[in-house]
Amino acid sequence: MLSVKHLKKKFGKINVLKDISFDVEKGDILAIVGPSGSGKSTLLRCLNMLEVPTSGKIIFEGVNLTSKDANLPLVREKMGMVFQQFNLFDHLTVMENLTLAPIKLKVMGEGNAKRKAIELLKMIDLYDKMDSYPSSLSGGQKQRIAIIRTLMMEPDIILFDEPTSALDPLMVGEVLDLIKRLANSNKTMIIVSHEINFVRNIASKVLFLDEGKVQFYGSNKEFFTSKNKYIKEFLDKVNN
C-alpha cells in the first residue's frame, strides 16, 4: 500500500533522514519510535509531502508522490494526518471542522457529511459539542475531534505525529483509547509515539529511528524481545 524507498531529507546541510526504506501493508499499524530529534516527525511529514524529500521515492497506492505530476491534494484525501497540536480550524464550529473538507472537496454532499459527522461525534461521546468552537474544548476533546475529522474523509491510511504529547496526562487515555478502537477496526496507521506501552499494545510493526537512520524495522515481538544493545538501551530509557 505504501512503499518508501531510499528516502533522504536534508535541511540545508543537516542530514535529517539518511536513506530510509520500509513498507506498510493494508491493516498494518506501524509505530515509529526513537529519541528526540531523530527525525520521526520529518519522516512522517515527508510521507504526505508536507515536507519535500531531498531524494527517494514514496509510492502510495501505485502513485509516486515525489514525482512532479503526482496530484498531491487527491492523494492526501486518502492519507489522513493527526497533528501533535491538533490544528482544528479555530474559526469554525466542531461540525464545520468535520464537514468542511468532505463538502468542499465534493467527497460527499452536505446531508451525508452531517450525518456522518453526527455518527462519529456520537462514537466519541462529543455529540453535544457539535456547535462549540475549538477554543472551548479541552485538549483531549480537540484531539479526538481532530482524529474524527480525518476519518470524515475515509482515508486508507492515517498518520499520527505524537498525538498525545501536547496533552495533559489526564487526557492521554481518552485519545489512546480512540486510536486503539481504530486499530481494532482494522485501519491502517503509522504512529509516531513516545508512549512505549501503547506501542507495545497496538503496533504490528515497529520502526526504530536514530540519527536519521533505520536502526530496526520489524515486527512488534522482534522489537520488544530484541537483544540488540541500542534497542535495549532505548527501551530502558523510555520505560523510566
Next chain:
Amino acid sequence: MFKYIYNSFYDSVIYDDRYKFILEGLFNTLIIALFAVFIGFIIGIIIAIIRHNHDTNGKLKVLNRIVVWYVNIVRGTPVLLQLMIIYYVIFKSSDISVVIVGILAFGLNSGAYVSEIIRSGLNAIDKGQMEAGLALGFNYAKTMRYIIMPQGVRNVLPALGNEFITLIKETSTGAYIGIMELTKASDIIASRTYDYFFPLIMIACIYLVITLGLTNLVNKMEVKLFNAKC
C-alpha cells in the same frame, strides 16, 4: 457670549443656506472614505495573497516584486503628492469628477496600507492551520480561501476599521484639488463670514463625532473578537 454663538451659528449655517456646504462636504467625505476603503480592501487582499503565495510557495516572483515596489512607493511618499500626481498628471486633460479622482487616489493609497495590515493578520495565523488544510486534501488556493483568509481578515477587522477612520481624516487633503469635502466646506464658509474661528471649530467637532463614534465601534468589535478567541 450666547449671542456670539448664536450669531456665528446663524452666519455659518443658516444664512444663505450655508448648511448645504456642510451637508455636501459631509456626504463627499463619507463617500470618498467608504469607496476608498473598499478599493483599498480589494487591492490589499490581492497584494497580501500575492506576497503570501510568494513567501510560502516561492511562486509569482515578478508579481511579488512589483507589488513590493508599489507598497514601498505609496508608503514612502505623501498622500497629497500622490493625489496631485493623479489629478494634475494622470487625469490632466480629462474632465473627470474630482470626487472620483479622490476615491481612486485614496483607494490606491489605502491598498498599500491595507495589504500590510492583512499580511500581518495572515502571518499571525499558526502554520498548523495551513498544514491541516493541505493534509485534508485542499490545495493551496482552497486552503487560503476556506481556512487562512477568513481567520486573517477576522484578525484584522479592527485594524481595517481604524484604516477607515484614518481615511475620513485624510480625505481633507482632497480640499487641495478642490474636492468639496468637509474641510473645504469649512474653508468656503469661513471665507464668506470673515470669521474662521466658528466654522473651523464646528467642522472639527463634526470630524470628532464621526471618528470617536467609529473608534467606539472598533473597540467594541475588538473586545468581541478577543472574547470569541478565548
